[in-house]
Amino acid sequence: MxxxxxxxxxxxxxxxxxxxxxxxxxxxxxxxxxxxxxxxxxxxxxxxxxxxxxxxxxxxxxxxxxxxxxxxxxxxxxxxxxxxxxxxxxxxxxxxxxxxxxxxxxxxxxxxxxxxxxxxxxxxxxxxxxxxxxxxxxxxxxxxxxxxxxxxxxxxxxxxxxxxxxxxxxxxxxxxxxxxxxxxMGDSKTGETPKFDGPYFVMRFLDKFASLPIPYVGRGDVLMNxxxxxxxxxxxxxxxxxxxxxxxxxxxTDPRPYTAKQAYELICRELLGKPPVWTLPSGLVYGALSIPAFRKWVQVERETIAYFQEQSVYDASQAERDLAAQGIQCPDLREYMGREVAYYKEHREDREKLIAVR
The missing domain is CATH 3.40.50.720 (NAD(P)-binding Rossmann-like Domain)
Structure with a gap:
């Protein structure tokens, strides 16, 4: 049939x-x-x-x-x-x-x-x-x-x-x-993605401050999936x-996830060619993003900050076991982040990919 x-x-x-x-x-x-x-x-x-x-x-x-x-x-x-x-x-x-x-x-x-x-x-x-x-x-x-x-x-x-x-x-x-x-995120081999949201908001944030010493946002010790x-x-x-x-x-989810700080640094190095050098309290950033004018200027939704404070650890044992039997595993973030950032840099002026921030 x-x-x-x-x-x-x-x-x-x-x-x-x-x-x-x-x-x-x-x-x-x-x-x-x-x-x-x-x-x-x-x-x-x-x-x-x-x-x-x-x-x-x-x-x-x-x-x-x-x-x-x-x-x-x-x-x-x-x-x-x-x-x-x-x-x-x-x-x-x-x-x-x-x-x-x-x-x-x-x-x-x-x-x-x-x-x-x-x-x-x-x-x-x-x-x-x-x-x-x-x-x-x-x-x-x-x-x-x-x-x-x-x-x-x-x-x-x-x-x-x-x-x-x-x-x-x-x-x-x-x-x-x-x-x-x-x-x-986008494709691990090509970087292709239809819209710049989620972790791409970080890239949009960093674009605004590229010429300045870049801060970490909060301690960043939680895991990013x-x-x-x-x-x-x-x-x-x-x-x-x-x-x-x-x-x-x-x-x-990534069975071997990086911390928010590690993922943020990966993005920063790939996008700007330099690491963050100081730390900005996440509460201060959230407060600033509560101001509509600032939020629209940096083009970042304030709800994004919560995911840099996510305290859950996602057990993917069933997925790992059943996918391993078929030869499928999740790629390592460090191996494909460069392609994600390269795609963003090439298409960051594409208005169809930009999420309107209210």
Whole structure:
């Protein structure tokens, strides 16, 4: 039987990369790509780079609406053929307003769950969560843990947590794999990334002070979980299909992470050719970023600072074990950071990659 993959989150960067890799692994597979009407034009352009409209069919819909806003005819057609569901659609902005985050991340996931449970030929439901459903937990966080009474740093974290709770509630009803990535960077081989957020905010910050002695931000002794997108894609494609992946949650985090101070210094040396030489208290930086004019000038979201104080240590034992059996491992940050920074330097004036800071 021909596999049919149903995706939300297309034409997003990770979803598109996953689709390209799945085609390499299964050339005869079919794809049904759920796209919000507002994204139709962009999706059509991206689909044209993938292949034929017959193999990669765009389906207009809306995860925030009951039945994904699909016609009964389209729903019936999908139920008759879909074998894999990859749910990536979400609002990933750390500064996202609560109502929008809840509607897309929580209500949207509830609606996708309902759709998934209606698929008689389903082989695997792959849900993209985040390692940061751990919220403000400290110490070692296991892949097998979720509900621990934690609080959250922002609405992105809290709504992704609520969404994963919903997904875990159906794990006895459908074959399920949950992916929890860390902070996803660009490709480890090319540096390619669609937008300069997350650790790229550090690069944007350093650009503003390149001619001055560069400070560290805070003590920086906590661990940073940076992972390149090609590792996330390769690992996900593997875990979505191997028998050992069914029913499991995976931290796609760096099993040998660098501290925030080490990662910051790596970026600084690659970007500016010099190391930081003094330390600025993180509270002072956060306070400055609370001033809209300063925040917009340096082009850094204040929510970013919290991730330089993250006290969680993400245990990725299940991911390491199951991926090692397939010859897959996370690249070392020191080996690819130079390519990430080089890509940023080449494209830092590209307005489409710059995240608007409010």
């Amino acid at each position: 021909q596999d049919v993959y149903f995706f939300t989150g297309f034409p997003g960067f990770i979803a598109t990369r996953l689709i390209r890799r799945l085609v390499e692994l299964n050339a005869g597979a079919q794809f049904r790509l759920l796209v919000h009407p507002s994204q139709r034009e962009r999706a059509e352009r991206e689909r044209a780079t993938l292949g034929s409209a017959e193999q990669f069919q765009i389906v207009e819909g809306d995860i925030t609406r009951e039945g994904l806003a699909l016609t009964s005819e389209k729903s019936d057609a999908l139920r008759g053929c879909v074998t894999y569901v990859f749910h990536l659609a979400a609002v990933y902005d750390l500064a996202v307003p609560k109502d929008l985050a809840y509607d897309v991340n929580v209500n949207g996931t509830r609606n996708v769950n309902t759709f998934v449970k209606s698929l008689p030929q389903l082989k695997r439901y792959v849900y993209f969560s985040t390692a940061y459903v751990s919220g403000d937990r400290t110490g070692r966080v296991l892949e097998t843990e979720l509900v621990k009474g934690q609080n959250f740093k922002n609405h992105y974290e809290s709504t992704k947590y609520e969404a994963e709770v919903l997904v875990q509630s159906v794990r006895e009803q459908v074959p399920l794999t949950i992916i929890r990535p860390g902070v996803v 940076l992972v390149p997108v090609d590792y996330v894609v390769e690992a996900t494609c593997c875990l979505a299909h191997v028998e050992s992946g069914e029913g499991k949650v995976y931290h796609l």
